[in-house]
Amino acid sequence: MGRIAGQPYHHGDLRRAVIDAALEATRESGPTGWSLRELARRAGVSHAAPAHHFGDKAGVLAAVAAEGFGLFADALEAAASGGPQETGLAYIRFALAHRPHFEVMFRPELYRLDDPGLLAARARAGAVLADSGGALAADPARARATAIGAWSFAHGFAGLWLSGSLPESAAEDPEEVARSVIGVLFGREG
Structure with a gap:
């Protein structure tokens, strides 16, 4: 020992x-x-x-973020074959199921940005998000903007849900609420 x-x-x-x-x-x-x-x-x-x-603490948080981005990339990749809606819902499910990871991952001021494991996992997740969100664009020239819009929705929805800022939603299923919103925003069936 x-x-x-x-x-x-x-x-x-x-x-x-x-x-x-x-x-x-x-x-x-x-x-x-x-x-x-x-x-x-x-x-x-x-x-x-x-x-x-x-x-130091930044080193611990880099490890937490790297692990989180790896799990996140796995979840997004598993959902990607179901299309952009499923990828967005996987994003939200991940945030709700892995809240401590999620609270660290998108706070780069807290951790070391040069961690190789973190960079690789973040790149994997980013590629799935870009491909999935870009698939929503009818015009390829707008793929990046559409991907950012879809990412902003998923991230914002998850953050609002986690913070309790959607008070009427306490008794609702977050995935069903998100499906409904996706239908309104992106013209998809909820």
Whole structure:
């Protein structure tokens, strides 16, 4: 068994333990409401262990964002064959199911932008979003603007739902509400 900062190290996977602690802390108090010392306590490791492995809080958040973008890309790719509507709904489902990841992923000021895993996963997700949103455009010259519009809808809807800013929606199914809105905005059946 290895030792970190004089304390026994019991975890088989320090990286996973710290990321899980960061996700739990983010779920409870947002991505800025915790410290590395708190993550260490939650993970049951010495206070120096997270810094030793990740460097600093930005390093932990880069790992959270990289994992999130990987999961996000997987979800978008799985839905893409169903067309742009399904890809948009997959976006919203991901945000609701992976809220702590989502709260970090689109806050680049919180993490290291040069992380190779993060860059690759973000590029994968971005390619699916661009292809899917662009498929909504009747005019290829408008594909980029249409893709940005579709992305803005999905991201905005997810953010509004997660923040509780759609008060009448508390008893509703977010996917059904989103389908209805997609039908209105993009002329698709809901």
